Amino acid sequence: MCDHGMTVMASPEIAIRASGIVKNFGHLEALRGATLEVHAGEILALVGDNGAGKSTLANVICGALAPDGGDLTLWGEPVEVHSIAHAYELGVGVVYQDLSLALDLSVADNLFLGREPEGQGWRRWLGILNRDRMRNEARAALGVLGIRLRSLDVPVRNLSGGQRQALAVARAMMWAKRVVIMDEPTAALGPKQSGIVFDTIRKAADDGLAVLVISHDIPQMLTVAHRIAVMRHGRVVVEVDAASVKLADVIGVMLGEEVAG
C-alpha cells in the first residue's frame, strides 16, 4: 500500500477505487489490471461479454477473492479485503450471481446469517438467537422490496427462483451501509419485480450509497445507471455516461475489435 497517500485523498466522494487489480486462476488471467471508480450516490453498471472478468472484479471488491495484485480503497480507506467479514464491517452488501443462500435455512435465518442478533444477558452469553427480532426485521426488509411470503420460517429451498433472487437483494440492501454490489440481481425476476429492485437501487444511490451493478441487460442499464463501465479481457476498457451513449456503441466496445488494448 505504498501509494496510500495518492489514492486515498483523491476525493472522499470516491466510494470504490480499484486500481490495477490482477487475478489469475492458474493459467487463466481473469483480471489484468482492472481499474474502476464508483462514486458515492452513483450507480455504475459493469458490462461485458462472458468471461470479461466482471464477476471476478466484483468478488475482489467484496472480499470473496483475494487479488494477486493491485490496490483497493473503499471510501478513501485503503483495504486489503481478504475476508468477507471485513468487507461487511466496511458496509459492503453483495448479491452474488449464484445468490449464495443456504437452501435448508429459513428465509429469516438467511437474511441474518453471519450477523445474527442475540438475546440479552444470559441468552447473549449462550449465543441464543433473538428469532422474534429476526422475523420482524426480516419482514420489514422484505416488505420494502414488495416481497410477501406466507411464512418467514420456510426453508429457502421451497421458494421460487424469483423469490430467492429477491431475497438475496433484500439481504444485500439490509446490510449495505456504504456500498452495494449486485451481480445480475434481476436475472430471475419478471419485469415488475425487476422494476422494484431498480427502484430500490436508485433509492440507495439517492441515499448516498455507491452501487455497482453487473448485468447483461444493457438497455436496462442505460436507463438505470449513471455510468457504464465496459470490461473486456480482464480490463475496464471504457467508462462512459449512460445518458450520452448509445446501445450500439456499448455493444461495439464490449465485443471489441481484436486490436483492443
Add this chain to the structure above:
Amino acid sequence: MNSEEPLDLARLTEASIRAEETPQPEILEGRLAKARRSTALWIGLAIVAIAVVFGLITPSHSFVKPENLLAIGLNASVIMLLGVGMTFLIGAGHLDLSIGYSLILASVIGAKTMVALGGTPEQVQTGAYANLALAITAGVIAAIASGMAIGLLNGLLVTRLRLSSFIVTLATSGIAFGLALILTSAANIPYIPNELQDNFGGAKFERLIPYPLLLALAVGGVFWAMLRKTRFGMRTLAIGSSRDAAARAGIDVNRHTLKLFVLMGALVGVAAIVDISRNANTNVSGHQTDNLQAIAAVVIGGTSLFGGVASIGGTLLGTLIPVMLANGLVQMAVPPFYQYALVGVILILAVYFDQRRRERSS
C-alpha cells in the same frame, strides 16, 4: 395476480413475489417441515411396531415390561451420546467414523489415569482407592481430553489439509485403536473404582431411571437447544446446507468445522466414561460397530447425509431401534449378531429415503 393492494391474508396463502408477467409458483409451504415431521412419525411408529411385535412374541411378554424398556434405554445411552455429536457433524456435511476406536482410547486413558492416581498398587487392587475423588475427576478429564484430542486431529486434517472427513476419520480410527492397543498391550484395564459402577454406571435415579440414560437424555436436551436456538446451531446447518453461502455470509467455516469435531470428541470422552462405569472395565475388543450404530441412528432420525437438515430428537429415537432389535433377539434366544445385519439394512433404507426426499425437493 393483480395484487397492488397491501398485505392481505388471503393473498398471502398464494404467497409470492408479486410479479405480473411471470407468475411465481405457489410456495411449497412447509413441505420439508412436513417431511421432517413424518420422519419422526415414521420412527415413532417403527419403535411402537417393534415393541408390539417383541411384546407379543417374547416369553411372558417380558420385552414390554418397564424394567426391560429402561434397560433398552440404558443400553442405548452410549450410542445416544455419540449420535448427538454425530447429528451436528452430519448436519454440517461431515462424518466421523473414528468414534468407536476413539472411545476405546479415551476409556483406556481415563482408566489408566484413575488407576495411577488412586493410591498405592495394593490399595487400588483391593478397590480401596486412597484418592478416590481425585482419581475419578482426573480420569474423567483425561478421557474427555483424549476424545477431544482425536477430534482436534480429525478437525485439523479436514480443515487444514482439506481432506474428506470420511477418509480422515477412517485413518484416525486406526491411529486411535493402535494407540489404545499399544498402551494396554491389548489387555483390558482392571481395578477401575467400583464406586463408579455402584453410584453411576449401575445406579438408578429414584431407583427407576438409570443414570447413564438420564445423562444421555440431558446431554441430548442441551444439544437440541443448541441446534435449534443458538447461533452455533444455525451456522452448523448453514455450513451443511452450503459451505460457500456460509463463507460468503462471513462465517469462518474452518473454525466452526474444527469446533464441531472437537465437540464430537468431547462427547466420545463422556461416552467412554459411561462405558467403563457400566462395565467397571474397559472394552478394548468392543465398539467396532459404534460408528455404524451412531450414523444409522442419525440418518434414521431424519438428519440428512447431504447436510443442512438435522434433528436431535430423531437421533435419540433412532438410537433405540438397533438396541430394541438386539434386546428382543436375545430374549427370543436368537443370536444377537443378527442385530448388526439388521442395522445395516435399516441404514441403507434410511439413506435411500433421505436421497429420495432430496431429489423430490429439488
